[in-house]
Amino acid sequence: MNQIQASSAGKPATVSARISPMGGLDILSRNEVARLRGASDSGLHALLRRCALAVLTSGNIGDDPRAILEQYPDFDIQVLQQDRGIKIELSHAPAQAFVDGQIIRGINELLVAVVRDIVYVSTQLEQVGSGLDGSAGLTESVFDILRNARILAPHIDPNLVVCWGGHSISREEYDYTKLVGYQLGLRWLDICTGCGPGAMKGPMKGATIAHAKQRRLPNRYIGVTEPGIIAAESPNPIVNHLVIMPDIEKRLEAFVRIGHGIIVFPGGVGTAEEILYLLGILLHPDNAGIPFPLIFTGPRESAAYFEQIDHFLRLTLGDEVAAHYQIIVDDPASVARAMVKGLDKVRQNRLDTKDAFFFNWALRIPLEFQLPFRPSHEAMRALQLHRDRPRHELAADLRRAFSGIVAGNVKEEGVQAIERHGPFDIDGDADIMRALDKLLRAFVQQHRMKLPGGTAYVPCYRIVTH
Structure with a gap:
C-alpha cells in the first residue's frame, strides 16, 4: 500500500x-x-x-x-x-x-x-575484464550497453539526429531549439540528446508536436547520460529511451556511434567539450571521407556565440576545421533541410561501405578519446595544449580541459576537489590560453556556466597566461 x-x-x-x-x-x-x-x-x-x-x-x-x-x-x-x-x-x-x-x-x-x-x-x-583495454574493446562495450538498453534499431534508414547544447540558455535560445525540433519532426526524424533541460529538452518538445501532426508512431526520444551528469541534471520528461553510460567518454562515443548527424545549439563548456570531441575524431586521417553532418545553429541573438566558437576552433585547430561544420543562424527550416541532405549522404555511404545503419562501426575513434579522464589538479596541469601536436591530439586535450571545467562546475567529485584544493590550473601556448580565457569569460558573462540564480558564478579554473 x-x-x-x-x-x-x-x-x-x-x-x-x-x-x-x-x-x-x-x-x-x-x-x-x-x-x-x-x-x-x-x-x-x-x-x-x-x-x-x-x-x-x-x-x-x-x-x-x-x-x-x-x-x-x-x-x-x-x-x-x-x-x-x-x-x-x-x-x-x-x-x-x-x-x-x-x-x-x-x-x-x-x-x-x-x-x-x-x-x-x-x-x-x-566479466569482460582486460578485453576493454584496447580501442576495439571499448567500442564493443559501448555497443553492448546500447544493445542491452534496446537503443539500437535495425531496419531503419538513418534518421537519428543528435542535438547538443547547454542546459543554461536564454528563453529565446530555448524557443529556437523547439522550432528546429519541430522542423526535424515534420521530416520524420528522431531526436537524441543528453536528456536534461534547456537545449536537451527543446528539440524533443518541438518534435513531439510535429510527429503528432504527421501521425507518426513510434517515435524515439533518446537520452544518453552518465552518473555524474544525471545527478546534476534530471532527465526531461519527454525522454522515452534512457541509457546511462558508465563515464563521459562512453557517453560521447555513444552519441557519435548511434547518431547520423549532429546539431549544436548554444551552450557552455559541456557543449564545447562535445564539439571538440567530434571534431577531433573527424580530423583524424583515418576518418577522411566519412560523411557526418554537423550544424551549428541558434537564433539571431546567438550569432556572436557561434562567431566566438568558430574563431576559437580555427585558432586552435586551423582554418581547415571549418570544412567539417556549417553555421546556420535563425533559420530552423534550413537547418532541417541541410540535415536531411546530410543524412542522404550518410545513407549512401553506409550502403557503399556495407556499414550498419544503427551503429557507426567505420568511424575510427582513437584511444585518447575513449580512455576515461579523471579531472584532478595534477591531470589538468598535465594537459598538453600546444600547437605543435597533431590536430586530433590537441583536440583531445582541449576536450579534456573543458571536461574538467564541467566536473568542477556540476559534478560532485569535481566540486569537492575544487573546495579542497582551489581552482584547476590550465596552461599551454600563450595564444591558445588567451583565446580560451576570452571564450570562457564570454560563457560566464552570458550565464552559460551555471543556471542563473543563487550566488554569482565562481570559476573552478585558472587560466595560466604568459
Whole structure:
C-alpha cells in the first residue's frame, strides 16, 4: 500500500511505495539484486540511489549535484527479488513522481532504465575484464550497453539526429531549439540528446508536436547520460529511451556511434567539450571521407556565440576545421533541410561501405578519446595544449580541459576537489590560453556556466597566461 507523507517544515511531500517495473526489466539474478542492496563494497546502492532520485525528480530545473539529495535526505530505493519477478521499493520518494498514489508510467520506465544499466555495466562488462583495454574493446562495450538498453534499431534508414547544447540558455535560445525540433519532426526524424533541460529538452518538445501532426508512431526520444551528469541534471520528461553510460567518454562515443548527424545549439563548456570531441575524431586521417553532418545553429541573438566558437576552433585547430561544420543562424527550416541532405549522404555511404545503419562501426575513434579522464589538479596541469601536436591530439586535450571545467562546475567529485584544493590550473601556448580565457569569460558573462540564480558564478579554473 502506498503511503503519502505530507510536506512539513519546508520539506517536500514524499511517497513510499512498492512498484512493479515497466519497460523491459522482468527478472534479475540473486547476485544482481544483492549487488544493488545495501551499502556493499561495490558502491552500487549509492549510485542507484543518486540516479533513481534524479529520475524521480524528472523535469526539475537545476544543476547542483547536492541539491536534490539534500532536499530528499531520507529517500531510499531497494530492488526486491520475488517469486514472480522483481519489485522496486521506494521510501520517501518525491511525490511529484506520482499521481493519486500511482507512479507516472514514463518515470517508471526511466527508473527501470536506471536499474537495468547499473546492473548491466557492473556485472556483464566486469566479466569482460582486460578485453576493454584496447580501442576495439571499448567500442564493443559501448555497443553492448546500447544493445542491452534496446537503443539500437535495425531496419531503419538513418534518421537519428543528435542535438547538443547547454542546459543554461536564454528563453529565446530555448524557443529556437523547439522550432528546429519541430522542423526535424515534420521530416520524420528522431531526436537524441543528453536528456536534461534547456537545449536537451527543446528539440524533443518541438518534435513531439510535429510527429503528432504527421501521425507518426513510434517515435524515439533518446537520452544518453552518465552518473555524474544525471545527478546534476534530471532527465526531461519527454525522454522515452534512457541509457546511462558508465563515464563521459562512453557517453560521447555513444552519441557519435548511434547518431547520423549532429546539431549544436548554444551552450557552455559541456557543449564545447562535445564539439571538440567530434571534431577531433573527424580530423583524424583515418576518418577522411566519412560523411557526418554537423550544424551549428541558434537564433539571431546567438550569432556572436557561434562567431566566438568558430574563431576559437580555427585558432586552435586551423582554418581547415571549418570544412567539417556549417553555421546556420535563425533559420530552423534550413537547418532541417541541410540535415536531411546530410543524412542522404550518410545513407549512401553506409550502403557503399556495407556499414550498419544503427551503429557507426567505420568511424575510427582513437584511444585518447575513449580512455576515461579523471579531472584532478595534477591531470589538468598535465594537459598538453600546444600547437605543435597533431590536430586530433590537441583536440583531445582541449576536450579534456573543458571536461574538467564541467566536473568542477556540476559534478560532485569535481566540486569537492575544487573546495579542497582551489581552482584547476590550465596552461599551454600563450595564444591558445588567451583565446580560451576570452571564450570562457564570454560563457560566464552570458550565464552559460551555471543556471542563473543563487550566488554569482565562481570559476573552478585558472587560466595560466604568459
